Amino acid sequence: MSNVSFRPLLGAGLLVLFSLSLPAQEDVSNKLSAEFVPDNALAAIFASPSKVLQDPSFEMMPIEVLQAQGLEMIGVDPMHIDQLTVVVGPPGPQGPVGGVVIQFSQDYSIEDLNPQIFREAEPQESNGREVYLLAGPPNTVLFRKDARTFIIGVGNYLNSIVDGNQGQGSLARLLPRIPDQNGITAVAVLDQIRPMLTGLLKQNVRQMPAQVQGVVRLPELTDALVVNVKPAGLLNFQATVVALCTDADAAQEAAGVLNDSIDFGIAKVVEDATQGMDSSDPVRNASAKYGVRLADFLGNSFRPKIVGNRLVIKPASNAGTVGALVGLLLPAIQAARGAASRVRSSNNQRQILLAMHIYHDTYQKLPDAQIKDKEGKPLLSWRVSILPFIEHQALYEQFHLDEPWDSEHNLPLANQMPDAFRHPDLPTEKNETVYQVAAGKGLMFDNDKANRFRDVGDGLSNTVLLTETDAAHAVVWSKPEDSSIDMNDPAGHLHVAPGDVYQFGFGDGSVQAIPLDMDLETLKALFTRAGGEFVKR
Known part of the structure; x- marks a missing residue:
């Protein structure tokens, strides 16, 4: 078989990343499921591609094209994916581990899939289960649990996902308390990685401006993060970030740290934007003034609100803001991508x-x-x-x-x-x-x-x-x-x-x-x- 990356199988779900949804306090009877979430899992991402693609906001999206691409590249119609669950496990000796659970609304067999996604055509046995090696990272395998449930495991994490929640993990206990709605919901717990995060921040604290050094405390103040975004019209979305702090006092301290960092960021943008304000070029002066106004608007839109032991952030989310954010962040994103490429090549x-x-x-x-x-x-x-x-x-x-x-x-x-x-x-x-x-x-x-x-x-x-x-x-x-x-x-x-x-x-x-x-x-x-x-x- 051709050594083709298996990433397209996730493509149908990842196409809807911009339409995440989960209001933090909305009263919804359905909750997130911890069925395939091992006790040692660090994070889980939930998406329902079929529901998102049927949302009225996406009426003019090229749904037919997405369906044709999914069937041609993978052999799967994205409209048949009821639930996509990405699970992230603790890093192992060979690197990150995790997996993806794909639940369909119709029956699928291994023969329905494009054979090019397999590293080897014949199945192998793993702990009594018939699995297929996939092109991609080492130890990436596909297991057909039943006609409507396929599970991909990366880094020998398949068995942990199949065996699922044993009722002991902090993430597995948290998920059933969170409403499940159309879109994608990302939930992460910090208990297992808190020492590592704190250590990394402390190693670099001397390189940080004094105004933002308080971020070193954030992992110690936070138990979990919930990120939610939902469609709010074509090319528009509503996002919510909820930080579950250790207690109400920790929430107050964390809010102070975030506000100090936002103040520093606004001040830095204003300083950079106003350096050329004395220029005789009226367009340059006007652009600088707009940069100041935009920085103030965006910065303040990210300020957290305190609700008990929670911090809730709802940034501005209209299409104009998204465009402005893309324009401001594009150089940084390009630089980050370039740096990441250099790191991968140097490795x-x-x-x-x-x-x-x-x-x-x-x-x-x-x-x-x-x-x-x-x-x-x-x-x-x-x-x-x-x-x-x-x-x-x-x-x-x-x-x-x-x-x-x-x-x-x-x-x-x-x-x-x-x-x-x-x-x-x-x-x-x-x-x-x-x-x-x-x-x-x-x-x-x-x-x-x-x-x-x-x-x-x-x-x-x-x-x-x-x-x-x-x-x-x-x-x-x-x-x-x-x-x-x-x-x-x-x-x-x-x-x-x-x-x-x-x-x-x-x-x-x-x-x-x-x-x-x-x-x-x-x-x-x-x-x-x-x-x-x-x-x-």
Whole structure:
């Protein structure tokens, strides 16, 4: 089966994220269900796509298109999804765990689903249950509980979800007290993660402005959060955030912290906006005045109201405000996305660098840039050599190391590229990678000799081992090919990462961001392994 991400199955539900709903005090007989919420769960998100899509506010939405896309990509009509429940469990050794419970209004079988969403066609057994491996994060499986209930588990969390609420967890006890209405409702409890949140905030408190340092106390003052948003007309919504504090005094203190932070934010925006008020440009002055007015309006709309031990926040929610918020936040969102992309890519590079070091410790040298036959003909890439050290021993054993990468046996294996070689954002083919070694005469990988760390005279922390090329220079990961480095323009084929930097993996295992404006001689010195240059950065 094709290694296609399973994320589209969640798409139908996630399309309605902007239409969450749950008034904090409304008297509604139906409550949220804790049936599939394990006792150790941290958060749960509830949505009813079919109800939202039938809401009169969405009459002019392209419902037919959404249905056609759902059926084509997944094999599921979003109008048949009665309930979508996302459960988030405690982080495990391998990362986040959780799952999704999908409850249909009509019967569905495994055969109804698009086969491309499966990693393997045949089911496997897990604790007596028949499950299907899905493309996506490791240990992502699908279990058909019955004809109208499918459960996806991530990170070995499936059994916990299927077994469900045992009546002991704080989240499971809280959910039946919360009204269930059309839209999405997100509920999170802080008891299990409070020490971690408090620790992270305290680590960074010195970098915070004095006016907002009180946020360090918020996790200690809060037991749970409930986020609710519901449609209020086309392109409009009503949102409610409720913080359940430990007691009434904690609610008073938390409100003070939030108000101080809002005051600081308004003051900062006003300061930035009014810096150019003396300009002779009337349009610029008018824009500055509008920025001040908008900051004051938006800031005050987020001020909390105290109701006993609860803080209730109902921000302004008309379409004009949404547009203004998007305009103000878009640069920050883009910067955050860029930073996240860099982090994900650097994590891939670190995994590859670690494998290189383990290989070197095992064989007293780095892997050859190319696996060659006895006559010196290149057969396979160095990436195949490090497969056992990135937890892909089974894939490594499938390769015939005495045959070229595109032999009848080896070529199909190219479609099983490990995630460590896949860039998170660049538009490459599914079997192509942009992570390539610095190979060439006098570089870290010199094909004329064995490559050992002891031969790196310039120092491992000053010598590039791994690069991140642009999409145009991506190569099939198992092919014995790396883009050649032109020492007259060593960065000519590299990817410019968000923040206008190059990301290099160095011989010491570090991943560093190198600015685009680094002078050519210094950049060249970073690539040579024993050039004797003095590198000042």
